Amino acid sequence: MAAQPGEFPDLKMLALFGCGAVLLRGAGCTVNDLLDHDIDVKVERTKYRPLALGLFTPYQGVGFLGVQLLLGLGILLQLNNYRYASHLKPQAYLGLTFNWGALLGWAAIKGNLDPTIVLPLYSSGVFWTLVCDTIYAHQDKEDNLKVGVQSTALRFGDLTKNWISGFGIACIGSLLVSGFNAELALPYYLFLTGAAGYLMKFPYCRFVSNKWFGALVFSGILLGRLAL
Incomplete structure (x- = not known):
């Protein structure tokens, strides 16, 4: 979205942020x-994870985390100076932290932060995460109830689909505002319409299928920028 109108995004930046997303999501x-x-050892779905199973010690896990963070730092140091100003400490909630790249990416390309574009884009990612992670949490409802772990799945209960629909509408609405303010061309809105339809049926699909929603949004942003 931060690329120049009519020009393909910087491939180096795409590669850096692609690798950074994998590394820091992994971290x-x-x-x-x-x-x-x-807790994982008490939950059916997670009891076979390496640490819960005892294949690795917490000390080894911290060492692996250190490697991931160092590699992520190596990527951060290749960006412009303004990215430090945007790399504040976000709250430790999944949606707020995992979507911080929306702010960081814009700053790395533009050297500034346009709040009319990046804040709605960031918000859309937070709402998307709430959709995905709430559905994800439903896999562990019974175990979480036994262990005493609170989750949106337990909090929303029978109203989960209503909440997910609300988050989905907020996500699409935020993307509309961001795209409009970024002056993206018609292809963006065509792809966003498809993404909206996909997101609305997402509660009835498998969790892993959310990647196709992301692919539709990315394709819309790319073509919406190239068409200008």
């Missing part, structure tokens, strides 16, 4: 497994 999962290994 987040490592932290999660380190903190929850005593």
